[in-house]
Amino acid sequence: MNDIRRRVAAVLAATTVAVTGLTVVMTAPALAVSRSTIVSVAQAELNNGTRNHESPMGSGCNYYTGFFRPWKPGTGCPSTGGVQWRDSDWCADFSKYVWRKAGVKYADIPEGSSGALTGWAYSFRDYGTRNGTWHTRGSGYTPQPGDAVVFDWDQSGDIDHVGIVTSANGSTVYTIEGNSGDRIQANSYSRSNIDIVGYSAPVDGTSTPETPPDGRDSTGYYNPADGTFHLRNVLGDGASSYAWGTNLETLPNALVLTGDWNGDGKDSTGYYNPADGTFHLRNTLDDGGSNTAWDTSLETLPNAVVLTGDWNGDGKDSFGYYNPADGTFHLRNAHNDGSSDYAWGTALETVPDAVVLVGDWNGDGKDSLGYYNPADGTFHLRNALNDGSSDYAWGTALETVPDAVILTGDWNGDGKDSVGYYDTRDGTFHLRNALDEGASDYAWGTDLETVPGAVILTGDWNGA
Incomplete structure (x- = not known):
């Protein structure tokens, strides 16, 4: 099946440039x-x-x-x-x-x-x-x-x-x-x-630094102070594999998005403008005009959590949103305005600070949803696009890490997404390959804590 699995629970909502966090484990070869x-x-x-x-x-x-x-x-x-x-x-x-x-x-x-x-x-x-x-x-x-x-x-x-x-x-x-x-x-x-x-x-x-393995999905960041993107192909600290400037800093509330918009096996970037409900996507990792853009009325839901994922397994990421006012999900397979292809209600509105997550948890080529509860450090993931009990649920001590940014991605290339977190206090990343608690499979430090407001991004930038 397609080798992209949409993981980013998106840099979540206009309200969540920095979200909240988890703990992680060890099973596969970790970075030395x-x-x-x-x-x-x-x-x-x-x-x-x-x-x-x-x-x-x-x-x-x-x-x-x-x-x-x-x-x-x-x-x-x-x-x-x-x-x-x-x-x-x-x-x-x-x-x-x-x-x-x-x-x-x-x-x-x-x-x-x-x-x-x-x-x-x-x-x-x-x-x-x-x-x-x-x-x-x-x-x-x-x-x-x-x-x-x-x-x-x-x-x-x-x-x-x-x-x-x-x-x-x-x-x-x-x-x-x-x-x-x-x-x-x-x-x-x-x-x-x-x-x-x-x-x-x-x-x-x-004694000698090793080159980290390409774990399929890797990380990067967007700097809202100057509109620059900085992406890296491997898991670990080091120079950016891709870096470019934009004028996006002129839209201070723009929500940066990542996904494989055209099905080429590589993730790229885009943004949602909550001021007017418009989406703007680009297929290459550089500055330039949008390859795809469309309008919606989503600006009428100012607290909507924008989601990206491959809902139908066609190899292309598309969009949707979660409405925290009533716990409903609304997902669409196409890059245009229109009615939802999938919509359902939940009781998630009773978890007011829930962090919505997107990923292919079981490796079936389709993304589904879940959430992290920052009040108690628990994760709750489901394989189907409907309401029901969690297919995976576990507790962590991540509620003790204030302002942790939850990340999802296929870190080891096994076709399944798992979780991790970025600690805003010290610029460290902590990723795990399994859907349970334990020590990190991949962990490294950066100086990213010196970039206030940095938006953490995950994706498969090079398709490898």
């Missing part, structure tokens, strides 16, 4: 994490004067605990980048942040889930013993860049501290550590120092 990337992330945090220290100094208030553990006290602590700082010991929170941002496997599992890294330094030793990457100080192991080094200051058997290894030679190990003198600091130790208990290496850590 570059050790140099881990070190680069740690060094960037060391040099980030806005959060590389407690504020006020000596208060325990820090960014990294706030990022992971919102239940910790925040009285008297500042807030930056959408994160309320929290008061706690924070060496483990810092080290987890670095690993997570670099895309280390299992580092993105929320605290409280089985096998997760936590705000306790001993969890890094447990990570290594669980995954076969733990090395004691006396084992003869040479610490590698990106390893986590754990310490027991009084040799009591309890782990007291953790940091990130940046380099080592025959006698000395060099580190970057959080909560070292109330700040992030670069330190060094004799490798024979009895305070060092050992080292946990990141799962799938590699």
Whole structure:
């Protein structure tokens, strides 16, 4: 059947340039994490004067605990980048942040889930013993860049501290550590120092960055500040495979859409203008006039959630909408105005913040619907275009990731769409191949958090 499966639940509605999020797993080969990337992330945090220290100094208030553990006290602590700082010991929170941002496997599992890294330094030793990457100080192991080094200051058997290894030679190990003198600091130790208990290496850590596999669908973004598009063919950080400018920034409420409009096996872009109900689609990844454009009266439903998908399996994506006022879906197979080919009611209006998702969940070549409930982190997906019980449903801890952007796509090319999320706080992507909870199959960091309002896009840009 066609090898495109419409996944984007669209950059959802005019109201949802940034939506909400999930958790993800591991089953297929994940991206190997570059050790140099881990070190680069740690060094960037060391040099980030806005959060590389407690504020006020000596208060325990820090960014990294706030990022992971919102239940910790925040009285008297500042807030930056959408994160309320929290008061706690924070060496483990810092080290987890670095690993997570670099895309280390299992580092993105929320605290409280089985096998997760936590705000306790001993969890890094447990990570290594669980995954076969733990090395004691006396084992003869040479610490590698990106390893986590754990310490027991009084040799009591309890782990007291953790940091990130940046380099080592025959006698000395060099580190970057959080909560070292109330700040992030670069330190060094004799490798024979009895305070060092050992080292946990990141799962799938590699000394040389690998080229991520083409997972069929990949990611990109639209910058509403300047109307530029930036798309990448592979899953991972790196230069854009396609980039171009438009004048779309002159339509500040335009809803960017992606899909395979002409059935050539490649996704391209378009937009919906909620001011006048018009659709504008282009078949190539560049600026230019619309290949297809039409008018609707959808502007009379200002809160309508616009959807794109291949509803009939003809290899072409078309449109529809969800009306959150009454829980009804309305889908059409053609690129023009007209009556719905599929329409049905649900009780989804009783879930006021539900994020509607589109994808081919079972690989039958047709897209169907589902939703994510940000109130409790649950996913609910259905294979048929009608009302009924979920064919797939599972819970996650993603409700603990505020403003997560839910993504859908065929990440591994198996013909089935699954889910993932983008974390607006730190620019990280987390994708999973299976429709259940677990660690990410693909995870990587970017600097996209520095592009406020960036609209995350998914699609098969090159048809591979």
